[in-house]
Amino acid sequence: MRTITLIDAIKEAYQEELRRDDSVFLVGQDLRGAIFPHTKGLVEEFGTERILDTPIAESGMYGAAFGAAQEGMRPVVDFMFGGFSYVTFSECSVTTGQYYFLHGSQQSLPIVITAGVGTGQRLANDHAMSIHGTFAHHPGIKVAMPSTPYDAKGMFKAAIRDDNPVVIPWHMGIMMLKGEIPDEDYVVPLGVADVKREGDDVTVLANSMQLQHALKVAEKLEGEISVEVIDPRSFVPFDIDTVLQSLEKTNRLVVVDEDWESGGFAATVSARIMEQGFDLLDAPVTRVTLPNMPVPGGYMEEYVAPNPEKIEAAIRAVCA
Amino acid sequence: MSLSKEQKAALYRNLVRADQYNRMMYRRMMQGKLIGFYHPAEGAIAPGVAACTFLNQDDNLSPHHRGHGIIHMMSKGIDIKYYLAEHTGKDTGCCQGRSAFHFSFPEHKVYMMSGFIGYNFAPAVGWGLAAKRRGQGQVVMNCSGDGSYGQGRAHEAMLMAQNWKLPIIFFCENNGMSIFSTAGEMHPTPDIASMALAYDMPSVICDGQDVFDVAEAVLPAIERARRGEGPTFVEAKTLRFNEHDIGTPDLAGWEERGEQEHQEMRKREPVALATERVLAEGVFTQEQIDGLNEEAEKEIAAVEEFADNSDIARPPESELLADVFAP
Numbered sequence: 265m266r267t268i269t270l271i272d273a274i275k276e277a278y279q280e281e282l283r284r285d286d287s288v289f290l291v292g293q294d295l296r297g298a299i300f301p302h303t304k305g306l307v308e309e310f311g312t313e314r315i316l317d318t319p320i321a322e323s324g325m326y327g328a329a330f331g332a333a334q335e336g337m338r339p340v341v342d343f344m345f346g347g348f349s350y351v352t353f354s355e356c357s358v359t360t361g362q363y364y365f366l367h368g369s370q371q372s373l374p375i376v377i378t379a380g381v382g383t384g385q386r387l388a389n390d391h392a393m394s395i396h397g398t399f400a401h402h403p404g405i406k407v408a409m410p411s412t413p414y415d416a417k418g419m420f421k422a423a424i425r426d427d428n429p430v431v432i433p434w435h436m437g438i439m440m441l442k443g444e445i446p447d448e449d450y451v452v453p454l455g456v457a458d459v460k461r462e463g464d465d466v467t468v469l470a471n472s473m474q475l476q477h478a479l480k481v482a483e484k485l486e487g488e489i490s491v492e493v494i495d496p497r498s499f500v501p502f503d504i505d506t507v508l509q510s511l512e513k514t515n516r517l518v519v520v521d522e523d524w525e526s527g528g529f530a531a532t533v534s535a536r537i538m539e540q541g542f543d544l545l546d547a548p549v550t551r552v553t554l555p556n557m558p559v560p561g562g563y564m565e566e567y568v569a570p571n572p573e574k575i576e577a578a579i580r581a582v583c584a
Numbered sequence: 585m586s587l588s589k590e591q592k593a594a595l596y597r598n599l600v601r602a603d604q605y606n607r608m609m610y611r612r613m614m615q616g617k618l619i620g621f622y623h624p625a626e627g628a629i630a631p632g633v634a635a636c637t638f639l640n641q642d643d644n645l646s647p648h649h650r651g652h653g654i655i656h657m658m659s660k661g662i663d664i665k666y667y668l669a670e671h672t673g674k675d676t677g678c679c680q681g682r683s684a685f686h687f688s689f690p691e692h693k694v695y696m697m698s699g700f701i702g703y704n705f706a707p708a709v710g711w712g713l714a715a716k717r718r719g720q721g722q723v724v725m726n727c728s729g730d731g732s733y734g735q736g737r738a739h740e741a742m743l744m745a746q747n748w749k750l751p752i753i754f755f756c757e758n759n760g761m762s763i764f765s766t767a768g769e770m771h772p773t774p775d776i777a778s779m780a781l782a783y784d785m786p787s788v789i790c791d792g793q794d795v796f797d798v799a800e801a802v803l804p805a806i807e808r809a810r811r812g813e814g815p816t817f818v819e820a821k822t823l824r825f826n827e828h829d830i831g832t833p834d835l836a837g838w839e840e841r842g843e844q845e846h847q848e849m850r851k852r853e854p855v856a857l858a859t860e861r862v863l864a865e866g867v868f869t870q871e872q873i874d875g876l877n878e879e880a881e882k883e884i885a886a887v888e889e890f891a892d893n894s895d896i897a898r899p900p901e902s903e904l905l906a907d908v909f910a911p
Contacts, residue, residue, distance in 0.1 A: 313717065318744060319740070319743055319744065319747070321739075321740035321743060321744070323705075323706045323736065323737045323740050324705070324706055324709050324737065324740030324741055324743065324744050325740075326706060327705065327706020327707045327708070327709045327710055327737070327740075327741065328706075328709040328710045328713055328744065329710060330706065330707045330710050331706070331707035331708060331709060331710020331711040331712070331713070331714065332710035332711075332713050332714050333710070334690070334695045334696075334707065334710065334711070335710065335711060335714030335715075336714070337714060339710075352706070354700055354703075355703070355706055358700075359696075359698050359700070359703060363696060364908070364909070364910055365682065365904075365907060365908050366679060366682055366683045366686060367678075367679045367682075367683060367686065367687075367688035367695075367696055368677070368678060368679035368680040368682060368683070368688060369680070369907045369910070370679075370688055370690055371688070371690045371695070372910030373910075403908050404908050404909065406909070427910040427911075428909050428910050
């Protein structure tokens with residue numbers, strides 16, 4: 265086992281998959297010079313054709329990946345910041361999600377979409393918004409987001425090897441988070457949730473940086489409230505069974521998600537738990553999400569976005 | 585360049601087929617025998633025939649939406665019966681009857697159609713990249729109309745194609761109309777091809793009513809791309825005889841296109857022009873031409889029979905849900 269950061273874990277996934285499979289390539293803007301550290305030095309080993317920088321032209325850039333995937337290659341498209349994917353949203357949501365199904369399930373589209381997302385950098389809406397909920401709304405696209413270095417490496421590898429389009433952003437707030445990873449090759453399968461901490465009184469479903477917040481809160485409340493913390497890891501497909509199993513024990517659910525309250529992943533989870541797990545609940549499902557406002561930058565972000573205080577308050581309310 | 589007799593014969597034969605396919609689609613739409621809509625191609629069939637007749641199976645093609653790609657796809661050698669079946673919602677359709685009027689023939693490198701005009705520019709970059717990387721001389725025939733060059737994606741694709749010397753032919757079928765709006769209003773220059781100047785991309789303009797003139801323009805562009813010398817812009821000036829799609833009024837701007845305009849246009853009917861030439865040059869006799877027409881009629885009757893005799897696709901919801909993702 266070695267201890268590395270989450271961003272280096274993604275880099276290792278890239279390096280190993282680029283070496284393993286000649287059809288894998290990265291396309292984005294300023295990847296060679298490494299606007300984020302996970303692409304630093306890759307061009308020296310893999311060359312400019314496989315670490316491909318494009319002009320500032322998101323549709324053409326995404327199209328390069330999309331067309332190459334139809335030609336049997338396995339592109340990873342890096343939008344730098346998640347919100348930038350919306351510049352070419354018709355391509356990467358509608359056209360991508362429908363391609364396999366609508367055209368008679370003849371040809372899969374192995375394409376990975378990634379970018380940095382999330383609050384914590386005081387960058388404001390267009391650089392900070394989450395994208396997982398919006399992409400999860402479009403059928404035909406798998407959506408996942410890691411919360412630890414171990415998961416990051418394993419999930420990025422799984423995404424690159426998947427025959428379907430996979431949107432897998434990473435959270436800028438935990439890019440330097442350290443964790444242990446094994447030396448040997450491994451993947452973390454998409455669509456499998458993970459119980460990150462066991463507990464008896466309440467289940468907290470949280471992802472990415474908010475998962476780390478939830479773990480801190482759970483630790484703080486130890487001896488007072490026993491908190492089970494689950495990371496969905498994937499939003500599509502969503503492993504609801506792991507959550508339902510947990511609810512059989514805890515009968516209480518708090519969903520933490522850095523997407524907006526309205527129409528986000530937390531809303532979907534709440535509805536599905538009501539439909540499939542109503543009899544397990546002793547209290548209403550409670551959500552901790554971004555309020556329905558554009559993400560403010562500056563110093564407002566830290567009290568508007570989900571944070572440990574809000575998570576703790578929700579846990580106490582649902583257990584009261 | 586000058587075309588050989590064989591090349592002219594191949595072009596003329598496909599032109600006759602294209603004309604009949606388009607008439608069949610028009611008739612079926614009027615008879616209520618097509619799902620969705622149909623954008624008739626009468627008057628504008630020569631560019632697609634010329635652009636696609638000499639493509640190889642492993643060349644990429646993105647057809648123009650007018651004629652729903654039939655002209656382009658049949659010229660490339662694709663069996664249209666699976667598309668007609670799709671367009672009639674049948675289970676033998678090329679997309680299992682799920683797609684209405686969309687098509688997909690991945691084995692012929694016609695991957696998709698999208699309802700978003702100009703969608704093809706972005707993936708064309710990827711097809712071009714893959715072809716260049718493979719280094720086997722494959723080309724990308726990227727067909728679209730004057731209207732689609734309003735999309736920023738057109739700029740992005742031309743930018744990257746020229747940066748990376750991708751084997752893409754930007755084939756613009758300029759009929760001067762997008763639904764009702766005219767190219768004169770929506771585009772600042774008379775030639776769409778002038779856009780290519782900005783990228784230092786070679787361009788050529790040809791007479792889209794003359795299938796042979798288009799072929800003479802497009803073949804060197806294809807050869808250039810095969811040699812790895814990069815993209816070329818080919819603009820075929822053509823005409824749209826009918827309304828945009830069946831059921832919409834025939835307007836230019838917001839006023840009816842007049843009888844005078846129609847009479848002038850129809851003097852430049854592509855089959856009539858080509859027939860005159862093949863007879864004059866002895867490519868075909870009138871008897872042979874009659875034979876080509878009969879052949880095309882038989883072909884199309886068989887295509888219609890296949891579609892009509894297939895079952896309507898109505899799989900259960902559970903089966904569809906299981907097919908959203910690749911295994």
